[in-house]
Amino acid sequence: MKISILTLFPEMFDGLFSHSILKQSQQKGVVSYNVVNFRHYAKDKHNRVDDYPYGGGGGMVLTPQPLFDAVEDLQGQTANKQKSRTILLCPQGEPYSQQKAEELAKEDEIILICGHYEGYDERIREHLIDEEISIGDYVLTGGEIGAMVIADSVTRLLPGSLGNDQSAVTDSHSTGLLEYPHYTRPAEYRGMAVPDILLSGHHKNIDVWRRQQSLRRTYERRPDMLESANLTDEDIAYLHSLKSKNK
Structure with a gap:
């Protein structure tokens, strides 16, 4: 399985994927992690990925272009685009559960988008992603912690991740x-x-x-x-x- 994460702060994931079950699973070839800084896809000369919202209001909003280009690039690296599932981490999303983790563990690839700032341009929600997921009824600074939760909970369900595959069944x-x-x-x-x-x-x-x-x-x-x-x-x-x- 491949888990791709689009984030503005890739260094936040260094510790997560360097220890314990997640590191061992990657070493055994059970899963691969691909952490991408989607700022690299910005075409603005200042590499900006956010802008002021139309209509006014506080905060900045993530612009569509960098994320559209980043997701399409990742999908282009997959033999069959239908095998990738793109998920937006957002407090408005479906509450995350063990059943959702089990569902995602059956995918060949998931792409997790970590937001920041005030929110996303609505066109990202409507035309780029497959679904939105929330890890709880509260607001975090960004989607990185939610992506970590999903990556961890999905990885441990993959055959070969745990020393005893039955451990996950009885959790x-x-x-x-x-x-x-x-x-x-x-x-x-x-x-x-x-x-x-x-x-x-x-x-x-x-x-x-x-x-x-x-x-x-x-x-x-x-x-x-x-x-x-x-x-x-x-x-x-x-x-x-x-x-x-x-x-």
Whole structure:
């Protein structure tokens, strides 16, 4: 997979792609990162990429020409333009989720556009991109942090990125529920013991316990997620028992 990022501050990504899973994934050939300063596409003699908004108002607006040229150049480097997906990082976009990360991980290439200043010329939204994504209901200085979030969350879903590909499958939100609690050695620490079920070696019972713990944790911390979770009859019965105990 190829992840291209259009930004005015490419140096912000140096640390991100030089450590941990993202570095290892690139070394293994699972993913390649291409960070591009779209100021290099500006045709203005001062390399300006922004201008005052028509109609007045505060702040500067990104002009269309540099971004159009940058995206078209990247698409021209792809054998099939239909295989690239162009995304605008914007607080007006679709809220980002694990399900969206899983969807993007199936693409051959994604192009992430990081905005700055007051906003984008509307023609960028209407004629250049495929979609807009927001990582939360708040405003950041630019889209770089949002692009980092997407790059990280998508990369770890790619086969071969993690030491165990099943790790991503059981993550919080991947199953529609929050993840169950984990324990490791020692079996007892300062009087705090690992649950006996995890030491039993009975894998079927452990699976049941983990599922119930995921349900409990989701019920207690994010009950809104249960409305769209894929629940079995056993799950529903367990949730009813939790609600009865809390009455």
